[in-house]
Amino acid sequence: MATCILGLLEHPEVLKKAQVQLDSVVKPGHLPDLDDEPSLPYITAIMKEALRWREVTPFGVPHALSTDDEYKGYHIPAGTIVIANQWAMLHDENVYTDPFEFNPDRFINPETGKIDYSRARDPGHACFGFGRRICPGRFMALESLWLSIASLIATFDIEKAKTKVTLPSGEEVERTVELTHEYDAALVACLFKPRSEEKAELIRASVSQGQDSLH
Numbered sequence: 001m002a003t004c005i006l007g008l009l010e011h012p013e014v015l016k017k018a019q020v021q022l023d024s025v026v027k028p029g030h031l032p033d034l035d036d037e038p039s040l041p042y043i044t045a046i047m048k049e050a051l052r053w054r055e056v057t058p059f060g061v062p063h064a065l066s067t068d069d070e071y072k073g074y075h076i077p078a079g080t081i082v083i084a085n086q087w088a089m090l091h092d093e094n095v096y097t098d099p100f101e102f103n104p105d106r107f108i109n110p111e112t113g114k115i116d117y118s119r120a121r122d123p124g125h126a127c128f129g130f131g132r133r134i135c136p137g138r139f140m141a142l143e144s145l146w147l148s149i150a151s152l153i154a155t156f157d158i159e160k161a162k163t164k165v166t167l168p169s170g171e172e173v174e175r176t177v178e179l180t181h182e183y184d185a186a187l188v189a190c191l192f193k194p195r196s197e198e199k200a201e202l203i204r205a206s207v208s209q210g211q212d213s214l215h
Ligand code: HEM
Pocket: 056, 057, 060, 061, 127, 128, 129, 130, 131, 132, 133, 134, 135, 136, 137, 138, 140, 141, 145
């Protein structure tokens, strides 16, 4: 979710495009649900791009060989720890054009407007691991992520938080609130604003429904 929010902050046009698609599909007064998924390919594309762009586990989960093996002529003895470089697979420019760009449209066929993995491979080929130990929670993860992203975009405008700063000259300027980090200057404070009073009511109703279901 954090990656997705960062991508949307960097690309307000993606947020707007997703809101237009949501508004044309989801009935007024309702939040999106999984039945809407086939009609909302752009939300699916945003989710897949977030899972690719800043993948959750760049080096997967290390595994150890229980028996000797051979891979492309390399002998790998039993006990060797093998790390799958998911980051490289999901940023391979032969598979994903401009791999460091957050671009959900890479998964959308421009003619049909539908999801099309023939132009950019489904990140599911790497982001959940591989083989026998592939993530068993991936179906739940994809559905809950999709619902969270769709509901967030349907109800909120998201923008970088701004603050007023007074320069030594006395001039007041507006600045983006960035919490710089030793290794990464990408920590940005953001504001979530309900898109309308109707959406604010929808958010309140859904929060109180969630609280009721906890009791
Ligand atoms: C976006 C969300 C998620 C991502 C990216 C993710 C990714 C992964 C990855 C890369 C592995 C290692 C697979 C391997 O060894 O090759 C893994 C393992 C695992 N995941 Fe997930 N996961 C996610 C969500 C979940 C959820 C929601 C659950 C449970 C409800 C879950 C349960 C597990 C379990 C139990 C394993 C260990 C499987 C084993 O070693 O046999 N994961 N996950």
